[in-house]
Amino acid sequence: MKRRPQARFAASSLALILLFGSAPEAGVYVTETSGIRWNDVGGIRWNDVGGIRWNDVGGIRWNDVGGIRWNDVGGILVTEASGIRWNDVGGIRWNDVGGLQFDDALATGRTSIDLELLSLFSTLPDTSSIHVIVTYRSAPTASDLAQLNALGIPGGTIFRWLPMVVMNASRDQIRAIAALPAVRSVYANRTLSFLDQESRDLIGLDEVTSDPALVTPGGTILSGAGVTIAILDSGVDASHPDLPLGSKVVQNVRVGGAVGSGPGFTYPAPVEGLQNTDLLLGHGTFVASVAAGTGDASGGAHRGVAPGASILSLSAGDLFIVNVLEGFDYILTNASRFGVRVINCSWGTQGFFDPDDPVNIATHILHDSGMTVVFAVGNHGPAPDTLNPYAVAPWVVGIGSTRKDGRLSPFSSRGIFEELLYHPTLVAPGEAITGASPAALNGGSPYSVASGTSYAAPHVAGVVALLLEARPSLSPAEIKRILQATAIPMLAWDRSEVGAGGLDAWAALTQAVEPARPFGSHIAGWLDQRPFRIDHQPAVVTGATLPALSALRLPISLSGAPISWQMTLAWGTLPGLSDLDVSVVDPTGVEMARSEALNGTSLFGRAEGIHLLGDTPSSMTMEILFKNETGLADQPFQIRQETAIAVANGYSDISSLSTADQDLVARAVSRRVLVGRGNRFEAASGLKRGELARALALAAERPQRIPPAPTFSDTPPSDPSYPYVETVAGSRARQVLIDPKNSSAFQPGMDASRLDFAVSSVRAAGMEPEAQARAGEALGLLDEDKIPLNLRGYVAVALEEGLIDTIPTAGGVSFDPKGSMPRLSSARFLLRLLDLR
Numbered sequence: 001m002k003r004r005p006q007a008r009f010a011a012s013s014l015a016l017i018l019l020f021g022s023a024p025e026a027g028v029y030v031t032e033t034s035g036i037r038w039n040d041v042g043g044i045r046w047n048d049v050g051g052i053r054w055n056d057v058g059g060i061r062w063n064d065v066g067g068i069r070w071n072d073v074g075g076i077l078v079t080e081a082s083g084i085r086w087n088d089v090g091g092i093r094w095n096d097v098g099g100l101q102f103d104d105a106l107a108t109g110r111t112s113i114d115l116e117l118l119s120l121f122s123t124l125p126d127t128s129s130i131h132v133i134v135t136y137r138s139a140p141t142a143s144d145l146a147q148l149n150a151l152g153i154p155g156g157t158i159f160r161w162l163p164m165v166v167m168n169a170s171r172d173q174i175r176a177i178a179a180l181p182a183v184r185s186v187y188a189n190r191t192l193s194f195l196d197q198e199s200r201d202l203i204g205l206d207e208v209t210s211d212p213a214l215v216t217p218g219g220t221i222l223s224g225a226g227v228t229i230a231i232l233d234s235g236v237d238a239s240h241p242d243l244p245l246g247s248k249v250v251q252n253v254r255v256g257g258a259v260g261s262g263p264g265f266t267y268p269a270p271v272e273g274l275q276n277t278d279l280l281l282g283h284g285t286f287v288a289s290v291a292a293g294t295g296d297a298s299g300g301a302h303r304g305v306a307p308g309a310s311i312l313s314l315s316a317g318d319l320f321i322v323n324v325l326e327g328f329d330y331i332l333t334n335a336s337r338f339g340v341r342v343i344n345c346s347w348g349t350q351g352f353f354d355p356d357d358p359v360n361i362a363t364h365i366l367h368d369s370g371m372t373v374v375f376a377v378g379n380h381g382p383a384p385d386t387l388n389p390y391a392v393a394p395w396v397v398g399i400g401s402t403r404k405d406g407r408l409s410p411f412s413s414r415g416i417f418e419e420l421l422y423h424p425t426l427v428a429p430g431e432a433i434t435g436a437s438p439a440a441l442n443g444g445s446p447y448s449v450a451s452g453t454s455y456a457a458p459h460v461a462g463v464v465a466l467l468l469e470a471r472p473s474l475s476p477a478e479i480k481r482i483l484q485a486t487a488i489p490m491l492a493w494d495r496s497e498v499g500a501g502g503l504d505a506w507a508a509l510t511q512a513v514e515p516a517r518p519f520g521s522h523i524a525g526w527l528d529q530r531p532f533r534i535d536h537q538p539a540v541v542t543g544a545t546l547p548a549l550s551a552l553r554l555p556i557s558l559s560g561a562p563i564s565w566q567m568t569l570a571w572g573t574l575p576g577l578s579d580l581d582v583s584v585v586d587p588t589g590v591e592m593a594r595s596e597a598l599n600g601t602s603l604f605g606r607a608e609g610i611h612l613l614g615d616t617p618s619s620m621t622m623e624i625l626f627k628n629e630t631g632l633a634d635q636p637f638q639i640r641q642e643t644a645i646a647v648a649n650g651y652s653d654i655s656s657l658s659t660a661d662q663d664l665v666a667r668a669v670s671r672r673v674l675v676g677r678g679n680r681f682e683a684a685s686g687l688k689r690g691e692l693a694r695a696l697a698l699a700a701e702r703p704q705r706i707p708p709a710p711t712f713s714d715t716p717p718s719d720p721s722y723p724y725v726e727t728v729a730g731s732r733a734r735q736v737l738i739d740p741k742n743s744s745a746f747q748p749g750m751d752a753s754r755l756d757f758a759v760s761s762v763r764a765a766g767m768e769p770e771a772q773a774r775a776g777e778a779l780g781l782l783d784e785d786k787i788p789l790n791l792r793g794y795v796a797v798a799l800e801e802g803l804i805d806t807i808p809t810a811g812g813v814s815f816d817p818k819g820s821m822p823r824l825s826s827a828r829f830l831l832r833l834l835d836l837r
Contacts, residue, residue, distance in 0.1 A: 131168055138163055140165055153169060156168070157258040163361075167261070168260035174186055190320065202404065227341050229342045229461050230340045235284045237438035242302070243436060252313045253271065287346050321359060344461040349390070357389070382410050400497070415496035417564050418644065423496045426502065427456065433449065486704060490701055492701070502701075519706060539642050545635065551626075556621065561645065563614070579627040582594070582596075584623075668828075669681075674830060690721030696738065711729070711746075721748045753821075754804065803833060
């Protein structure tokens with residue numbers, strides 16, 4: 001007897017009642033070297049990816065403990081006991097090329113039903129008609145459509161490429177459809193949201209245009225010519241000088257013809273050849289210009305990242321899921337006609353990643369068809385676990401936002417600390433970006449300035465077009481690997497916040513053109529063996545009530561030396577429309593972090609959150625207050641605190657160190673500012689110049705600059721320190737941080753002197769102008785006469801900022817400029833440098 005497919009309920013959008021505290025808290029668990037989270041019995045904690053807890057105040061989501069229970073008129077529907085999941089325990093595999101394998105509904109035979117659809121089941125009468133997307137395991141056949149007719153579905157929309165049918169169906173019809181063996185998932189149609197040019201230099205395009213190695217075979221500068229970027233968005237005003245129809249915009253299409261009722265099942269009918277499809281928002285016009293605008297309205301000043309690339313504009317109208325699916329289907333149908341290789345998606349939703357979501361199914365098909373899909377990660381930061389779930393899929397490129405100074409934007413959505421899947425791919429400029437604006441929407445001005453991950457994503461889409469012009473054979477997987485390997489390191493943040501780091505166009509293009517250059521040597525240990533582990537402490541959950549029109553100050557006390565502390569403040573949709581903000585201050589009253597996102601009437605309830613990485617004070621104060629114009633009623637809330645401690649377990653020689661020094665080693669190694677020497681740390685040994693180069697290249701967030709030939713004869717490409725030495729001292733270095741011994745020798749194996757360490761650390765901290773202004777300053781040191789006058793300002797700044805120490809003697813304090821730097825002391829000062837960054 002053939003087994004009937006079992007329904008599974010996917011977490012993409014939901015409104016549930018929380019069973020708070022119904023399951024016991026787990027003990028300490030360890031993040032293994034692969035980045036997969038394990039509990040104390042060795043099983044994968046899929047609860048940490050998809051498990052949900054709700055309390056009785058409504059709408060609070062925790063990534064911990066237990067499955068979802070849904071009680072409706074027809075009975076209790078329950079997910080698997082381990083929580084929402086798309087594979088069996090242990091079913092996600094990390095292979096040798098870094099890929100992920102999902103046992104989704106296509107493989108398991110279960111049918112995935114989206115929780116927003118279940119929510120509608122409980123709020124609408126049984127006879128109500130719901131607009132749904134039914135995805136089949138392969139292209140629906142005439143027999144499949146006949147089965148729908150037999151269930152009372154008169155017709156709907158089918159697609160040319162996507163194995164999906166859009167229809168209107170009642171609750172009972174949906175239950176029957178979900179039981180059909182050929183059906184993979186059933187999702188409710190819903191509205192998505194948009195995720196609202198000096199930035200060219202911020203990503204290294206100035207170096208691209210000046211590098212004679214980065215040109216086309218004909219000798220012209222790379223511009224994306226011959227590559228088309230599909231912009232699936234609000235549309236494009238192709239009457240704008242930067243985006244002219246015909247030459248720049250090869251087609252301007254309005255989608256939105258998918259219908260849910262018959263008679264018959266028909267293909268959507270997009271409208272082509274429109275000059276302006278961006279009549280109300282201007283969002284798509286802005287996004288398209290950042291990616292590939294000509295800049296003609298500004299004399300080229302505001303040209304896009306790939307000004308030679310073409311644009312295929314698809315206006316998704318009201319941005320329902322069915323609209324974007326129609327857009328994806330149009331791209332698949334017309335990719336060869338227009339030469340589409342890149343797709344930019346500056347929109348998304350909230351919820352959890354599910355490979356059976358029709359949008360994720362569509363992007364996977366696009367990826368497998370040779371197109372790179374770029375998604376904005378969302379603007380719900382700084383709270384953890386706020387990523388746009390469509391940006392999480394391993395086959396897309398998810399982009400967060402940075403400020404003009406290279407720091408992470410507060411609004412950029414974050415993932416989950418030490419979790420394998422939930423993180424951006426990388427980040428790109430997304431604040432105060434200048435882009436084209438439809439004149440009718442901007443008082444006649446051709447440009448406007450805006451911020452959001454929406455505008456970070458097209459920076460990456462443009463660079464992908466440049467990569468494909470330089471090397472057309474690149475696959476989407478190769479492009480993603482290059483973008484990550486060449487990213488600017490950002491050690492001040494966790495991978496869950498910045499992914500591999502910041503976008504670097506020069507390094508990416510250089511790696512594509514010359515694959516032998518050793519970029520990416522710093523890529524973190526989540527892909528290979530790590531000499532440390534992360535111990536996650538049991539979460540602490542408390543609740544309280546914020547009185548109307550007031551604020552609360554709550555003390556925070558931490559024990560040990562946590563490498564990570566994060567809190568989530570969550571509250572439900574009742575009793576009113578309150579919106580809360582939260583900040584954390586240190587013992588001196590200095591604000592350390594703030595979370596003040598706008599929280600609307602989301603099905604996920606409301607939440608704010610803060611994540612602190614590194615040396616966190618043991619005592620802090622949290623302030624919770626109402627956002628302006630809210631807070632007319634008392635508001636119950638929950639606070640969840642999570643801490644994690646790094647333990648260095650890969651070195652055989654640190655057990656004799658004090659507990660505090662072992663913690664110091666663990667923090668330095670886990671934050672990648674320093675590594676051991678094989679299976680030993682050698683705390684008392686002097687820090688080598690090559691080791692200092694590596695530490696400063698990473699801690700100072702230097703863009704990787706690997707020249708075509710070694711700068712120094714004593715530091716060849718075979719030397720492990722080679723890419724770091726070149727980045728901080730070589731011929732292509734953007735800024736020299738460590739002075740070489742002479743023009744041909746760096747001497748990476750020599751001990752770094754204390755003076756070298758002080759001078760280079762001040763440069764890495766961005767304080768060189770102050771140090772130079774204080775040249776010749778009296779230092780009050782017994783041996784300051786041994787410090788050159790022009791370098792005394794560096795020593796003064798380094799001492800004041802805690803980047804180095806003095807040496808006490810019987811007669812006073814000295815500096816010993818030629819002395820070596822023990823590796824243990826170096827670890828302390830390098831962590832201080834990272835905190836200053």
